[in-house]
Amino acid sequence: MTGTQARTPPTVAEQLISTVGGRVGDSPVRPDGTLKVKGEFAYSSDLWAEGMLWGATLRSPHPRARIRGIDISAALRVPGVRAVLTVDDVPGSKVYGLEFADQPVLALGEVRYQGEPVAIVAADQPETARRAAGLVDVGYEVASPVTDPRAAMRRGADRVHPTGNVLRHVPVRRGDVAAAAAAADIVVRGDYEVGMQDQAFLGPESGLAVPAEDGGVELFVATQWLHADRRQVAACLGLPPEKVRLTLAGVGGAFGAREDLSMQVHACLLALRTGRPVKIVYGREESFFGHVHRHPARLSYEHGATRDGRLRYVRAEIVLDGGAYASTSAAVASNAATLGVGPYDVPNVAVDCFAVYTNNPPCGAMRGFGAVQACFGYESQLDRLAAELGLDPVEVRLRNAMTEGTVVPTGQVVDSAAPVAELLGRLRNLPLPPDLPAAPDLRELPGGVSGTTHGEGVARGVGYAVGMKNVGFSEGFDDYSTARVRLEVIGGEPAVQVHTAAAEVGQGLVTVQAQIARTELGVQRVTIQPADTTVGSSGSSSASRQTYVTGGAVKAACEQVRAEVLRLAGERLGRQELGHQPADLRLDGGKVVSRGGAVLADLAEVLGSDAVERTVEWRHRPTYPLDPRTGQGRAHVQYAFAAHRAVVDVDVELGLVRVVELACVQDVGKAIHPDAVLGQIHGGSAQGLGLALMEEIQVSGGVVRNPSFTDYLLPTILDMPPTRVDVLELADPHAPYGLRGVGEPPTISSTPAIVAAVRAATGRLLRRVPIRPEHLTGT
Amino acid sequence: MRLTCTVNGQRRQADGVWEGESLLFVLRDRMSLPGSKNACEQGECGSCTVYLDGLPVCACLVAAGQAQDREVVTVEGLATGDDDDLDPVQRAYLDAGAVQCGFCTPGLVVATHDLLHRSGRPTDPEIREALAGNLCRCTGYEKILDAVRLAAARMAADPTAGDPAAADPAAGDRAAHRRLAGRLVGGAR
Numbered sequence: 001m002t003g004t005q006a007r008t009p010p011t012v013a014e015q016l017i018s019t020v021g022g023r024v025g026d027s028p029v030r031p032d033g034t035l036k037v038k039g040e041f042a043y044s045s046d047l048w049a050e051g052m053l054w055g056a057t058l059r060s061p062h063p064r065a066r067i068r069g070i071d072i073s074a075a076l077r078v079p080g081v082r083a084v085l086t087v088d089d090v091p092g093s094k095v096y097g098l099e100f101a102d103q104p105v106l107a108l109g110e111v112r113y114q115g116e117p118v119a120i121v122a123a124d125q126p127e128t129a130r131r132a133a134g135l136v137d138v139g140y141e142v143a144s145p146v147t148d149p150r151a152a153m154r155r156g157a158d159r160v161h162p163t164g165n166v167l168r169h170v171p172v173r174r175g176d177v178a179a180a181a182a183a184a185d186i187v188v189r190g191d192y193e194v195g196m197q198d199q200a201f202l203g204p205e206s207g208l209a210v211p212a213e214d215g216g217v218e219l220f221v222a223t224q225w226l227h228a229d230r231r232q233v234a235a236c237l238g239l240p241p242e243k244v245r246l247t248l249a250g251v252g253g254a255f256g257a258r259e260d261l262s263m264q265v266h267a268c269l270l271a272l273r274t275g276r277p278v279k280i281v282y283g284r285e286e287s288f289f290g291h292v293h294r295h296p297a298r299l300s301y302e303h304g305a306t307r308d309g310r311l312r313y314v315r316a317e318i319v320l321d322g323g324a325y326a327s328t329s330a331a332v333a334s335n336a337a338t339l340g341v342g343p344y345d346v347p348n349v350a351v352d353c354f355a356v357y358t359n360n361p362p363c364g365a366m367r368g369f370g371a372v373q374a375c376f377g378y379e380s381q382l383d384r385l386a387a388e389l390g391l392d393p394v395e396v397r398l399r400n401a402m403t404e405g406t407v408v409p410t411g412q413v414v415d416s417a418a419p420v421a422e423l424l425g426r427l428r429n430l431p432l433p434p435d436l437p438a439a440p441d442l443r444e445l446p447g448g449v450s451g452t453t454h455g456e457g458v459a460r461g462v463g464y465a466v467g468m469k470n471v472g473f474s475e476g477f478d479d480y481s482t483a484r485v486r487l488e489v490i491g492g493e494p495a496v497q498v499h500t501a502a503a504e505v506g507q508g509l510v511t512v513q514a515q516i517a518r519t520e521l522g523v524q525r526v527t528i529q530p531a532d533t534t535v536g537s538s539g540s541s542s543a544s545r546q547t548y549v550t551g552g553a554v555k556a557a558c559e560q561v562r563a564e565v566l567r568l569a570g571e572r573l574g575r576q577e578l579g580h581q582p583a584d585l586r587l588d589g590g591k592v593v594s595r596g597g598a599v600l601a602d603l604a605e606v607l608g609s610d611a612v613e614r615t616v617e618w619r620h621r622p623t624y625p626l627d628p629r630t631g632q633g634r635a636h637v638q639y640a641f642a643a644h645r646a647v648v649d650v651d652v653e654l655g656l657v658r659v660v661e662l663a664c665v666q667d668v669g670k671a672i673h674p675d676a677v678l679g680q681i682h683g684g685s686a687q688g689l690g691l692a693l694m695e696e697i698q699v700s701g702g703v704v705r706n707p708s709f710t711d712y713l714l715p716t717i718l719d720m721p722p723t724r725v726d727v728l729e730l731a732d733p734h735a736p737y738g739l740r741g742v743g744e745p746p747t748i749s750s751t752p753a754i755v756a757a758v759r760a761a762t763g764r765l766l767r768r769v770p771i772r773p774e775h776l777t778g779t
Numbered sequence: 780m781r782l783t784c785t786v787n788g789q790r791r792q793a794d795g796v797w798e799g800e801s802l803l804f805v806l807r808d809r810m811s812l813p814g815s816k817n818a819c820e821q822g823e824c825g826s827c828t829v830y831l832d833g834l835p836v837c838a839c840l841v842a843a844g845q846a847q848d849r850e851v852v853t854v855e856g857l858a859t860g861d862d863d864d865l866d867p868v869q870r871a872y873l874d875a876g877a878v879q880c881g882f883c884t885p886g887l888v889v890a891t892h893d894l895l896h897r898s899g900r901p902t903d904p905e906i907r908e909a910l911a912g913n914l915c916r917c918t919g920y921e922k923i924l925d926a927v928r929l930a931a932a933r934m935a936a937d938p939t940a941g942d943p944a945a946a947d948p949a950a951g952d953r954a955a956h957r958r959l960a961g962r963l964v965g966g967a968r
Contacts, residue, residue: 029873036881037869037888039814039854046813127797202818202826202882202916252816252882253916284819443904506880506917675876675922682919683879709823709914717920718911 016528018514024737027675030511031528032504043250044222045206049277052208053082055263055270056129057280058119058136059289060111063359063702064146067109068139070119075132080124082274084136089269092238096261098228102161103325103362105236105265111140112160112324113361114703115289122270122278145359145702149321150298152356160324160357167322167355168330170337172631174409175348180313184304188384192301193768194373195696196321197294197687199366200714203252205290206281209267216243217268222251224258226501227537236265237272244268248531254505255687256365257291259542260327288707292327292364293697295320295355297336299377309389309396313348314341318374320363322355327364329355334475335370337631338410342378343420343468343641344400349409351631359702365542367687368469368747375467376769379752383463383759393756394428394464401466411632414639416669416740417730420466423643423665426726427464433647433661433722436460446649446656448718457653460660463756466643467748470636471741472545472620479545479637480619482536483553487521487561488611489604494590496521496558499529502538502550507743508676509546513554515672520558522588536617544640544741547672552736553618560614562587569606621734638732642666642745644685644753647721650761655773657693657758662750663724669732669740681725681746688750690715692758696770784846786810787856793843802846803827803838806853814854814885818914825913828886829853835893837912854885857892868892871930872923879917887913891927900931 022028035041072084087094087106094108095101107118119136123129146152152165159165181187207221216239223229226246234244251258263280270278282290302315318336322329337353353370366372386396401420407413436458442449446458473479484499496517504510514526531538538550566585569575569592584595592601626633647660662685671677694713698705706712731738751769759766762776782793782805793809801820806812806829815838816826822837829838830852838853857866865873868891878884887910894901894909901909906927915923 027876029876030878032881033873033878034865036878036884037865037872038858039812039885039888041881043813043816043882045817046807125797127799200916201880202816202824202914203880204818251880252818253880255916281817283817284821441904443908449908508879679876679879679918679922682921683917684919686919687916708821709819710821714914714916715919716911716914717907717923720920723919723921 015530016510018526018528019524021518021524022515023519024515024672026515027673028511028515030508031514032510041250043203043252044220045204045281047208047220047249047279049208049210052277052279053122053124053270053274054126054129055267055278055280056121056126056133057117057266057286058133060107060114060116060118062111062140062142063114064143065111065140066143067107067111068141071137072119074135074137075121078128078132078135080128081121081132082276083122083270084119084132085269085273086119089273090236093235096232096236096265097326098260098328099330100326112359115361117266120266120270122274147358147360147702149319149356149358152358153319153354160359165357167326167357168333170333170353170626170631171629172337172340172349172351172409174411177313177315177348177350180348181304184312185307186388187302187304188381188388189302190381190384191767192299192377192380194297194376195770196296196361196363196699197366197691197695198288198697198712199255199257199291200712201253201255201257204282204284204287205262207249207263207267208277208279209271210277211271211275214243216245217271219244219246219264219268220249221246221264222249222258224254224503224505224542225540226503226531226533228540229261229264230533232261233264233268237268246533248503251503251505254541255367256369256542259365259540260292262290284709285707288697288704292362294366295322295329295332295363295373297373299373301377301381303381303385305385309385309391309399311344311346311400314346316340316351316377318353318377320353320355320373321358321360323358323360323362325362327362329364332364332370334626334635335470336374338626338635339371339468339470340374340378341409342375343402343418343466345402345406346409351409360699361697361704367684368744369543371467371469371744371748372691372751375465375748376752379465380755383756394424397424397466410626410635412634412636416638416732416734417667418639418641419667419728419730420641422728423641423667424464424466427643427645427663427665430645430663430724430726432462436649446651446658447654452654452656453651457651458649459652459761461648461650461757461759461761463646463753463760464643465749465752465756466641467745469544469640469744469748471548471638471640472543473539474623474635474637476623476625479539479549480617481538481550481553482615482617483550483557484535484613484615485517485554485557485561486611486613487565489607492604493525494523494603495525495527496523497527497529498554499535500538500550500553501531501533501535502546503531503541505541507541507546507680508673509541509550511676512547512551512672516551516554517558520555521562522586523590544743547739548735548741549618549620551672551739552620553616555736556618557614557616560616561612564612564614565603565606566592569601572606573601575601638735638740640740640745642749644749646753646757648754648757648761650758650776652762652776655776657771659689659721659754661721661724662689664746665726665728666745667728667730667740668742669735670729670738671727672737672739674727677727677742678725680742682723684743684746685723685750686715686720688747689720689754692751692754692769692771694770780844782843782847784848785850786812787852796843798844800843801839802841802843805843806838812853812855816882816885818882823914825890826883826886828889828913830889835890854888857888866892867933868895868930871933872926875922875926875929877918877922877926883913883915887915887923891930895931895934900935
């Protein structure tokens with residue numbers, strides 16, 4: 001680690017040694033938990049190195065402008081400043097991107113969104129760097145920004161990029177919608193809107209770049225995907241990938257916002273220029289400009305059904321505002337389109353989803369990734385359909401619920417459990433919270449201790465929603481993970497090392513990896529090596545995929561290690577039967593054990609001082625691209641489902657909402673770590689509550705109006721109600737241990753359930769999230 | 780300027796402090812105590828909560844000079860001794876699964892420590908009110924409530940639980956925690 005260290009006891013990246021036990025299905029404590037509760041876990045913003053400089057970024061105040069010139073001389077004259085760089089100093093590719101390289105490392109002749117990086121500074125002190133950045137003189141020729149995505153789609157519209165404003169159009173066509181429309185008994189139409197949500201992880205973008213003796217660079221950074229970062233950083237630095245070595249620093253939450261690069265290239269450029277370690281840490285305001293957000297969406301839906309509430313067709317147009325650069329917009333659009341009718345069996349479908357460039361803040365990955373926006377649309381529609389037909393909202397969903405074997409609009413057959421009806425049924429049977437007491441505690445009322453009501457004018461409502469999400473990367477992406485597993489006997493005790501590049505972002509992947517190794521190799525002591533680029537890619541910690549894919553890789557590597565141990569046992573102990581029938585043997589407690597439990601050999605005997613090590617690249621079943629005209633194709637590897645019930649009290653006079661209780665039923669296939677599953681469901685539900693009631697980056701004229709935690713409101717412990725959770729485990733035969741991705745589904749159905757409850761309490765249509773007080777009072 | 784104060788029981792001095800610096804910056808970057816986290820710089824998130832003369836404050840809102848000659852306790856000062864030696868509040872956060880990314884944890888641990896030393900067995904509304912200034916983006920707060928209840932129960936059952944020399948109280952209470960978890964996954968099969 002070339003002289004890098006944190007100043008406090010933990011080193012930059014910890015080896016996490018897990019000895020507390022816990023196999024698949026148990027809930028052991030996290031191996032990084034002790035460090036975290038003591039304040040000793042080294043997050044990316046905590047890093048420090050001898051001789052370290054601080055970096056700062058100058059960003060554009062304008063959403064759209066040409067740059068006539070940049071004068072860095074005043075900034076360079078500030079005492080303590082070591083470097084001031086612009087795009088002319090980028091030696092390799094001037095642009096980067098996850099799917100399309102369209103985003104400049106530093107502004108390239110023009111800026112396309114407010115907050116676009118223009119120049120970077122390294123200085124002895126952070127305040128010096130910030131002040132010097134402010135002295136960089138940029139000549140802007142301000143232009144009128146493109147801010148309305150629907151207008152941007154029109155022929156002849158002002159172009160944000162020369163390639164045109166429609167970044168991707170995903171059509172999905174199934175059956176004959178026109179014929180079905182002519183025959184439908186009832187049609188409901190609705191227009192909906194979703195605001196721009198921020199991931200708002202608590203640990204800001206940060207990292208430390210250290211120049212290396214071979215002309216390369218070491219980067220310690222909080223990210224979701226080390227190898228995707230390395231590919232982009234190396235290209236921009238003009239270095240071969242092996243000269244750019246990344247190690248995961250402690251990650252303070254991610255939720256999609258760390259998929260794209262932020263300060264990575266900047267810190268490396270400054271470190272290579274100055275020959276000194278450079279640390280960059282964003283403040284909260286800068287963080288709002290430093291990462292992509294959830295796409296704002298406009299959705300137009302038309303549902304046609306028979307008189308008894310069976311869906312005959314769905315027509316939908318979904319427009320996602322991608323902002324200034326591509327990020328992952330193309331994949332988000334694919335999700336919104338392919339999941340656009342939700343977990344229902346619909347024979348005739350015409351969905352069109354467009355991702356559009358504007359001069360608004362760039363949007364990309366956030367937990368739920370396109371499925372969130374669509375779910376608000378189709379679930380709002382199902383409630384309207386129920387109301388039109390005089391049916392119970394759960395009943396209309398039950399009549400249309402998809403099942404295993406359903407053909408979804410892309411033509412893909414759902415080939416594992418799809419317990420949509422069971423989720424809803426169980427949800428409906430959960431007990432409801434008690435009514436508001438006659439003399440309630442103020443803290444139990446909308447408005448809380450501000451005392452805006454004592455119960456008068458408060459109406460209660462109950463709402464339901466169900467959603468679906470694809471797990472893993474789709475459309476033919478080569479979605480794999482690499483795991484290296486090593487087994488040896490140390491001091492008479494068997495010990496396993498697991499090494500992957502998979503990003504622990506808080507979800508508990510380090511715990512799960514140790515559980516899997518313990519299960520497969522029957523050892524107590526498991527060490528999780530720091531995630532870095534000295535091992536192959538694990539793919540991204542996103543798309544609810546890591547337990548599936550990296551878990552699958554660790555399992556597969558353990559199986560190879562076990563097979564080799566059994567072979568060695570046969571060879572070395574003259575016990576050929578051990579190697580011949582491995583299926584009947586397992587490793588447990590440092591011994592080779594028969595199915596009947598008889599101890600056949602001791603690992604110390606078999607291995608002596610040798611280690612058995614295997615590295616495996618593991619893939620889930622292949623997926624395939626969508627037909628670009630019809631949207632047909634087996635694009636997804638697995639579907640996951642969750643359903644929510646929300647109970648709310650609304651002060652209808654002031655438009656204040658208090659969520660009284662959330663209930664969630666989710667199928668997880670197999671709960672590898674049941675406690676962590678609950679944690680994902682609680683946390684995902686909270687982010688859905690935020691989108692329903694308070695969270696929105698407010699943008700006008702391309703300018704962000706609320707880039708702070710004072711003005712961007714996040715759910716607090718007072719806003720989150722008790723959450724009742726019921727977990728199903730219906731094994732997916734195609735997945736390791738039968739598991740199903742867990743992280744995203746609870747974020748998807750939480751929002752529409754809360755909105756449905758508020759509609760039930762107020763009778764208002766509520767076409768937009770987040771709901772604002774004036775939507776409820778009509779003022 | 781020079782700043783002198785007591786931090787986690789030790790007299791500490793920092794030289795060259797700029798007048799605009801916060802106590803949080805001094806703790807993290809001049810005194811090698813990065814346990815208190817910087818997530819908003821506005822006193823909205825509580826990640827930097829420390830004790831100042833026995834009262835919880837957001838260290839990001841305290842100008843460094845205001846700490847002159849005063850006593851600061853950070854998350855690093857709650858537990859003493861080796862790795863396994865945690866304050867009961869820290870132990871409860873770990874055991875209850877209240878830690879995910881952990882960035883909010885130091886602030887929540889200090890705020891909970893303060894609550895439980897003021898009010899031994901707080902009700903749920905009291906817990907919510909006391910922790911309303913601490914944002915968590917991962918957990919939805921449910922397991923944070925579990926952790927506070929667990930810490931309160933352990934401290935009530937064993938008043939010496941805050942004493943580092945006390946025996947590990949976890950055994951019986953882990954069973955209690957499993958019951959809590961069992962209630963929540965009651966429908967699992």
